[in-house]
Amino acid sequence: MTQKSLICCLILLYLFLEGNAQNFDAEVINYSTLCEVVGDKLTQTDSVTIQINNRSGDRYTEIEIPYSKLNKVSNINGWIESTDGNKVRYLKKSDILDKSAISNMSLYEDDYVKVFQFKHNIYPYKITYTYQTTSTNFITIARWSPIIYNSIPTKSAKLKIIVPKGFQLNRYVYRCSDSSFLSTAANDILEWKVAYISPVKPEIFSQKDYFIPYVIVAHENFTYGPKGSTKDWVSYGNWQYSLLEGIDVLPESEKNTISGFIKNTTDRKEITKILYHYLQDNARYINVSIGIGGLKPYPASYVAINKYGDCKALSNYLKAMLNYAGIESFYANVYADEQPHSLIKNYAGPQFNHVILAVPLNNDTVWLECTSNTNPFGYIGTFTQNRKALLVIENNSKIVSIPALQKKDTHDSYKLSFDLAVNGNAKLKFRFSCKGKNFEFFNQLNSELNEAQKDENIREYMPFDNYEVIDWKLEKSDRDSTHIELNASLNLYKFLNPIGAEYYLNLFPIRIPRFTNPTKRKLPVLLPYPICRTDTIEYILPMGYEMKSKPDTISITSQFGNYKIIVNTLNGQIQVYKKFELYQGSYSTEQYPEFYAFINAVQTADKKKFVIKPVI
Numbered sequence: 001m002t003q004k005s006l007i008c009c010l011i012l013l014y015l016f017l018e019g020n021a022q023n024f025d026a027e028v029i030n031y032s033t034l035c036e037v038v039g040d041k042l043t044q045t046d047s048v049t050i051q052i053n054n055r056s057g058d059r060y061t062e063i064e065i066p067y068s069k070l071n072k073v074s075n076i077n078g079w080i081e082s083t084d085g086n087k088v089r090y091l092k093k094s095d096i097l098d099k100s101a102i103s104n105m106s107l108y109e110d111d112y113v114k115v116f117q118f119k120h121n122i123y124p125y126k127i128t129y130t131y132q133t134t135s136t137n138f139i140t141i142a143r144w145s146p147i148i149y150n151s152i153p154t155k156s157a158k159l160k161i162i163v164p165k166g167f168q169l170n171r172y173v174y175r176c177s178d179s180s181f182l183s184t185a186a187n188d189i190l191e192w193k194v195a196y197i198s199p200v201k202p203e204i205f206s207q208k209d210y211f212i213p214y215v216i217v218a219h220e221n222f223t224y225g226p227k228g229s230t231k232d233w234v235s236y237g238n239w240q241y242s243l244l245e246g247i248d249v250l251p252e253s254e255k256n257t258i259s260g261f262i263k264n265t266t267d268r269k270e271i272t273k274i275l276y277h278y279l280q281d282n283a284r285y286i287n288v289s290i291g292i293g294g295l296k297p298y299p300a301s302y303v304a305i306n307k308y309g310d311c312k313a314l315s316n317y318l319k320a321m322l323n324y325a326g327i328e329s330f331y332a333n334v335y336a337d338e339q340p341h342s343l344i345k346n347y348a349g350p351q352f353n354h355v356i357l358a359v360p361l362n363n364d365t366v367w368l369e370c371t372s373n374t375n376p377f378g379y380i381g382t383f384t385q386n387r388k389a390l391l392v393i394e395n396n397s398k399i400v401s402i403p404a405l406q407k408k409d410t411h412d413s414y415k416l417s418f419d420l421a422v423n424g425n426a427k428l429k430f431r432f433s434c435k436g437k438n439f440e441f442f443n444q445l446n447s448e449l450n451e452a453q454k455d456e457n458i459r460e461y462m463p464f465d466n467y468e469v470i471d472w473k474l475e476k477s478d479r480d481s482t483h484i485e486l487n488a489s490l491n492l493y494k495f496l497n498p499i500g501a502e503y504y505l506n507l508f509p510i511r512i513p514r515f516t517n518p519t520k521r522k523l524p525v526l527l528p529y530p531i532c533r534t535d536t537i538e539y540i541l542p543m544g545y546e547m548k549s550k551p552d553t554i555s556i557t558s559q560f561g562n563y564k565i566i567v568n569t570l571n572g573q574i575q576v577y578k579k580f581e582l583y584q585g586s587y588s589t590e591q592y593p594e595f596y597a598f599i600n601a602v603q604t605a606d607k608k609k610f611v612i613k614p615v616i
Contacts (some may be wrong), residue, residue, distance in 0.1 A: 021585040025057035026050055028154040029126065035142045036162040045075075047130040048148060054107070054123050060149060061131055065114040071135045073114060078129035080120050091116060091129065104143040111294075118432040138222045139350060141169070145214035146196040146441055154196040159215055161190045163603045168220035170230045172347040175213035190217070204513055206523035207339045218349045225296060236348040236399020237390060242451060244392070248320035254304040258321055268327055269361050273377045275321045277479070283307050283314060285371040297355075311355045314370035318357055329359040334389040334402065340528050343388040345399060356384060358400075367402060374447040376480040380405065382437045385474070386528050386584070393488075404584065405529040409482065410436030414535045416508060418495070420612075422542045424503070426495040428467075432486040436529065442484045447473045463511075466493040500613070502548065507608040508537055510563075510580045525588060525595060531561075539574040541612055547574055548611040556605060558598040560587065567604060570600060574610060 030049040035042065050060055067073035078091035095116045118127045146157030163169065165188055173192070182189040192215050200208045218230045228239025250258075261278060262271045286308040297312035300320035309317060315331055322329045335341045336354035343351060357368040366378045375381065386404035390397060412434055420426040434442050445457055459469050474490040475583070496503040510533055515521070541547075547569050557565040561582040566574045580602060586597050 006018060024152050025054055026052050026060040026149075028152065029156070031146060031148055031154055031157040032160070033142065033144055034160045034162070035217075037141065037164065037182075037219075038165065040136055042135045042141060044133045044142075045130065045394075046133075047128070049126055049127050049128045050148070051124050051126050052120070057123075058119060059125060061119045062115065062117045063127075065131050067114065067133060068111050070137055071133050072567065073131055073133050076129070077131070078116070078118060078127065080118055081126040081128065082120070082122060083124060086110070086118065088125075089118070089373065091118065103257045106381075128143040139218055139222045139224050139228070140228065142216045143214070143216050145212055146194050147199075147212060149254050150204075151201075153199055157196065158196055159192045161217055162187050163190075164188075170218045170220050170347060170349065172216040172344050172566060174215070175211075176215055203521060203523050204515060205339070205525050205527055207341065207526050207536065208523055209341060210521065216344070216347060216349070218347070230347070230349045233348045233399055234395065234397050237392050238395060240331070240333070240390070240392045240397065241394050243296045244316060247297060247316060248323060250300055250320050250324055251304050254321075255324055256300075258324055262325055264437070269366070270368060270524075271325050272322060272327060272341065272359050272361065272368075273480075273568040275318060275325065276377050279318050279321070279370060280316065280373045280375075283317065285310065285314065286374060311371050315355045315357045315368075320369050322359065327359065327361075329357050331392040332356050332358045332389045332400075332402075333392070334384050334387060336383045338383060338528075339526060340387040343399065345388075352390065354384065356389070368516060374443050374479075375481050379482055381440055382417055382529060405436060407530045407532045407581070409437075410529050411534070412436070412438055412511075412533040413533065414508075414537070416535070416537045418492075418508075418538070419540045420496060420503075420542055420545075422545075423495075423499065424494050424496040424501075426492040428488075428490040430463075430488055430490075432488075434486070435482055435483045439482060439484055442474060442486060443476065446476065446484065458488075460488065462488070464490065464492055466495075467491065468493070496612075502611055502613045503545075504609050504611045505539070507576065507610060508535065509606055509608070510524065510535055510578050510602075512580060512599065512603060512606070513582070515596055515599050518596050520593050521589070521596070525592065526586050527582060527584050530584045531580075533580045535576070537576040537578070539576075539610070541572050541574065543572075544565055544615050545612045546572075546615050548613045551608060551610075554605045556598065556601050559583075560585075560595050560598050561602075563602040563605060565608070567608075578606070 022241045028048065029051050030047070032047045034045045051408050052058060052061060058292065063078075065073055065076065076091070076096060079087045080089040082088050097115045099113050100111075101114055115130075118129070121536055141163070142159060142161060144159045146154045148154060152517070165183065165186055167188060176194045178193040180191045194213045200211050202208055215606070218460040220231055221227070221229050224239075226239060226242040228242070231237035258275065258278075261274050264272075265271060274522060283303055284307065287310045290548045295312075297316040298309055300317045303309040303313050303317040319329050319331060331531045332355065333352035334354050334356060335343070335352050357370055359368060367380050367384070368378065369375045369381060369384065380403055382405065385402060387402055388399050391400045412432070414430060414432050416428060449457065454474070458474075459473050462469065468491040470489040470491060472486065474484060496505050515525075550569060551567050553566045554564065561580070563581075564577075564579045566577045
C-alpha cells in the first residue's frame with residue numbers, strides 16, 4: 001500500500017469513527033471509580049471524561065455531584081479539552097454552587113449536590129472532572145455501574161476496590177466478566193472493567209436493569225449507627241430491627257385516643273382498620289430523610305405530635321398503635337416501582353426504597369400502605385404488589401412474597417351508549433368502572449385535586465377526538481372500595497362519516513397497550529399484573545336506518561391472553577360486547593414475535609367499521 005493510499009484509509013477510518021460518534025450528542029469516554037477502605041473510613045475517587053459532540057450535547061455539561069453529612073465531597077477538579085488536546089479552561093471554586101437535594105415531597109433531607117456547568121463553543125470537546133467522597137459510616141463499599149447517563153454510551157469504565165487484607169466482603173457481580181483480584185502484604189485489590197456501548201432504551205412493560213452491568217460490594221460486618229452484618233437476611237434484618245428499638249412509645253394522650261376508638265370491639269381486623277383510618281385522617285406523608293442516612297424512622301411520638309412522617313415513620317407509628325392495641329405487625333422493606341425489581345436473594349443488604357406494614361390476621365396477612373390518605377384498607381397497589389419484601393422480625397427476618405393483583409383486582413369495564421343522528425353527531429352516555437392502575441389514578445385525582453383541577457383532568461382524559469363534555473361525576477361507594485366509577489355525558493361531533501346515503505363509524509376501541517414491532521423490541525416483556533378489560537356498547541341508530549351487514553363473532557386465544565367480540569342487532573340498536581385479557585407473566589425476546597402476533601391480531605380484529613344504511 002502506498003503512503004497516499006494509507007493516508008486515504010486513515011482519513012476514511014477517522015471519518016467513520018467520527019460519524020459513528022456523532023450518532024450520540026455526547027459520550028462518556030472514560031469513567032473510573034476507586035474505593036479505598038482505611039480503618040473506619042471509605043474514600044471514593046471518581047473521574048469522568050465526557051465528549052460533547054454537538055450543541056444538543058450541551059445538556060450534559062451541567063454536572064451534579066451528590067453528597068450528604070455522612071458522605072462528604074472534596075477535591076473537585078475539572079477542565080475542558082479542545083479537539084487538539086489543549087486544556088482551554090479549568091474549573092474554579094467560584095464555578096461550583098451548593099444546592100439542597102430536597103424533593104417536592106420532603107420537609108428536610110441531609111442530601112445536597114455540588115453543581116457546576118462546563119461549556120465550550122467549538123465541537124467536539126471533552127469535559128473531565130474528578131472528585132472524592134469520604135464516608136465514616138457505610139454498609140455498601142460500592143454500588144456501581146458503568147452508566148453515568150442512560151441515553152449515551154460509556155466507552156470505558158473501571159471500578160477498583162482496595163481493602164485491608166482479609167477484609168470480609170459480600171459481593172454481587174452482574175454482566176461484568178473482566179475482573180481481577182490481587183492480594184498484597186497489606187491489601188486485597190479487586191478490579192472490574194466494562195463498557196456500555198449500546199444504551200438500553202426503556203420499553204413498555206420491561207425492566208432494563210436486567211441488561212445493565214453492575215457490581216455491588218458490601219462490608220460483611222459494618223457499623224452504620226448500630227453494628228450490623230450483611231452475612232444473611234437474618235443478620236441484616238436484626239440491624240434493621242435495632243433501628244426500630246425504643247421508638248414505638250406513644251404519648252399518653254395518643255393512648256387515650258386509641259382506647260376510645262377501639263373500646264367497643266375485640267375483632268382484631270376491625271381494630272386494625274379503625275387505626276389505619278385514624279392514621280389516614282390525621283397524618284400525612286412528608287419525607288424526612290435525616291439521621292442515619294435517612295434509614296432510621298422518626299419515633300412514633302414525633303408523628304403523633306406533628307402529624308406527618310415519611311414511609312418509615314408512618315409505618316412505625318401505625319405499628320406502635322397496633323402494638324398498644326395488642327396486635328402484632330411487622331415493618332416490611334420493599335422496592336416500590338411501576339415495574340418490580342428482582343431481589344438479589346444471596347446479597348443481604350440495602351435493596352429497598354420503601355416501607356409498608358404487614359399485619360398477620362387469622363391465617364392471612366393484611367398489607368398496609370401507610371403513606372396514602374386514600375388507599376382502601378388492605379389494598380396492595382401496583383407499585384408494591386407481586387414482589388419480594390424483607391419482613392423485619394427479631395432473630396427471624398426473612399424474605400417474603402407480597403401478593404400479586406389478580407384479574408378481579410385489575411378488571412376495567414366501559415359501558416357506552418351512543419345515540420346517533422343523521423347529521424353525523426352523537427350523544428354519548430358512558431360509565432367507566434376502574435380497578436387496578438386506573439383506580440389508583442382516579443382515586444388520587446378525586447381525593448387530592450380541587451374541583452377545577454379535577455374538571456380539567458377529566459375533560460382531557462376523554463378518549464375521543466371531537467367532543468364536548470356536558471357533565472361528569474366520579475363515584476366511590478365507600479373509602480375502602482377498590483373500584484371507582486366515572487360517569488359522563490358528552491356530545492360527539494362528526495362521529496358518523498357519510499358515504500352517499502350511508503354512514504360508517506369506527507367501533508369504539510378496547511384499550512390495548514402499545515407494543516412495538518419485533519424488529520424494534522430489544523427487551524423481554526414483564527407484565528407485573530394481568531390486564532383485563534370489557535366493553536359493553538350500544539349504538540342507537542337514527543330512525544329509518546339499519547346495519548348494512550353484521551360482522552361475525554371473533555375469538556382469539558393464545559398463551560398470552562384472549563380476545564372476543566360479539567355483535568348483535570336488536571330493535572334499532574347495534575349491541576357490541578368485547579373482552580380483552582393479557583396474562584401476568586414474563587415473556588422472552590424469543591417469545592416476543594408470537595406475543596406481538598397475538599397483540600396485532602387483536603388490534604386488527606378490534607379495528608372494525610360499521611356501515612349503516614337507510615331501510616328500504
